[in-house]
Amino acid sequence: MLRAVAWSSAAVLGVLVVALFLLLLTLAKDAALPARNKYGLVFDAGSTHSSLYIYCWPGGKENGTGVVSQLEVCRVEGPGISSYADNPAGAGASLKPCLDKAMEIVPAEQQQETPTYLGATAGMRLLREQNSTKAEQVLAEVAKAIGQYPVDFRGARILTGNEEGSFGWVTVNYLLETLLKFSFTGTWIHPPAEDVVGALDLGGASAQITFLPGTTISDSSTRALLRLYGTNYSIYTHSYLCYGQKQALKMLMASLHQGNSSSPHISHPCYPRGYQENITVAELYDSPCVQAPSTPSPAESLSVTGAGEPAACSAAIKELFNFSCGANESCGFNGVYQPPLQGEFFAFSGLYHSLHVLNLTGGQPLSLVNATVRQLCNSSWQKVQKQFPSMSSSQLRDACAASSYTLALLLHGYRFDSKTWPHIHFVQQAGNTDVGWTLGYMLNLTNMIPSEAPQTVVGLQRSNWIAATVLLAVMLILILCLLTAMCCHRGSSGYERL
Structure with missing residues (x-):
């Protein structure tokens, strides 16, 4: 009777061992195979x-x-x-x-x-x-x-x-x-x-500034409320339509034309000396960002020549902005409310590209940035062509205007200065991913940013393996004990028969 019970118990334990072994194999297989991206x-x-x-x-x-x-x-x-x-x-x-x-x-x-x-x-x-x-x-x-x-x-x-x-x-x-x-x-x-850092974005038709201020945002139209990972953020954000780089340079050209609209010739202070091109009035006033003259002549051809005058270029670009704050105690430009700047900022898109061509995105001091842009704006068309042989004609033509506009937007539009300039980091990527x-x-x-932080990590943990291993060891010991008892019982029975 004892022998039958022992063999029955051993059989049950054996089945359990096999089942546990198969389970561990399955878990090991699942743990070894990476989850599908x-x-x-x-x-x-x-x-x-x-x-x-x-x-x-x-x-x-x-x-x-x-x-x-x-x-x-x-x-x-x-x-x-x-x-x-x-x-x-x-x-x-x-x-x-x-x-x-x-x-x-x-x-x-x-x-x-x-x-x-x-x-x-x-x-x-x-x-x-x-x-x-x-x-x-x-x-x-x-x-x-x-x-x-x-x-x-x-x-x-x-x-x-x-x-x-x-x-x-x-x-x-x-x-x-x-x-x-x-x-x-x-x-x-x-x-x-x-x-957390602020974000400065410059596209072709708009410019965005977004950051977490150290004060209450008094203008609700510039406030965005976000809940990320269980934390609430009240961020300041505003987008300036028509102040993207392409539209701003178009507004600049229109301003230069309207300054002497009776002449079919435009002297452009931001274009390199010796540069020439012809455009039509229709091309110049094809955007809602640009106010056309009362009596435009769309087919009229305009002759544009570069003057290469840094000071005049900077002055003409500043005319695109209204720096008066009006009723707002604190503003960016055009009377738009902006709280005082706070923290570090990452500048990307057009802000990065306009200065990167001049190797000015490595944390250079503002004095060097200003000097380099002035030197570029004082160059002739032949000189910039030799200096930047891989750039297209349109990029070369606009290099001075684009970099000067970037400085005007950051320094006069957003109110950065020599003290806060080092807090701007010009980047194209972060973590091998384009910033935008x-x-x-x-x-x-895709709801990939949950409102609360994850509390558990899914998957087979080290503790699970330890528990499974201990269980297996205990079962093996029990089996050995049963087998030993059976052998002892068999030996005892034989001695008695003798």
Whole structure:
């Protein structure tokens, strides 16, 4: 009877051991296989061009700060989609080569679950002001083109200026891990509020400034309330439409023309000496940002020559701004409320590119930046062509105007000075990811930034392995004890028979 019980117990324990062993194998297999990456696509439909950003992140990991990475960025050939107002189908067709490229990168079995967005910025905001019907037709055509691909398309829309600024701020701070970070002890920690940085963005048609002020924001139209990782942020943000680089330089040219509208000749103080070009009045006044003369002659040709005068260039650019604060005790420009600057700032897009061509994005002091820009603006056309042989003619022509405008916007528009200038960091990327509004936009719309910090980490932990190992050892000991008892019983029975 004892022998039967022993063998029965051993059999049960054996089955349990085998089951536990198979379970451990399954868990080990699951732990060894990496979780399948997830993907997201975002079109940045800017005023001068469009780009497709391809992001990925670990699918089996609780979302934390900095887990999203940029796989690829595809620049769309041709101008921005707002330029296709009279050919909406062309706007959709222009996106297809980049979508084809994305389909080569995203695994075929995951494409239908890949969230895809298109966000249009100031160029489309201007087109909507000019002709809302044409703006809607362009959006419809780009949506139609994207909808032909096997992705989870979630719409194409025009962002507000404050959204653009806020999403850019989220992107920068997400990548810098100033909102939340995972400590080496395995816990989530909230960095202090003073660690968050401001965001300065300059596009072709608008400019955005966003930061966390040290005071209450008195103008609600410039306040954005965000709850990120369980923390509330009341940030200041404002977008200046028409003060993007392309539109600002167009306003500058129009101002120079209207200063002597009776003459078909424009002497441009920001263009290099010796540079010449012809433009038409229609080209000059083709934007709602530029007020046309009362009696324009669209076909009239204007002769533009470069004068290369740094002081006159700076003065002409300052005329584009109204630096009077009016009723506001604190403002940026054009009477728009702006609280005092606070903290560090990351400047990207046009602000970065306009100074990077002059190697001025490495933290150089303001005095050196000013001197380098003055030297450029005092150069001849032949000299800049030799100095920057890889730059296109239009980039060379605008280099002085663009860098001078950047300085005017930052120093006089946003009120930075020699003391706060070192707090501006000019960057194109952070964490190998382009800085801009697209990542923040995707994070927001995919709910990848939770309102509260994750409390647990999913997966097989070290403690689970220890417990399983101890259990296995105990079961093996029990089996050995039973087998020993059986052998002893067998030996005892034999002795008695003798």
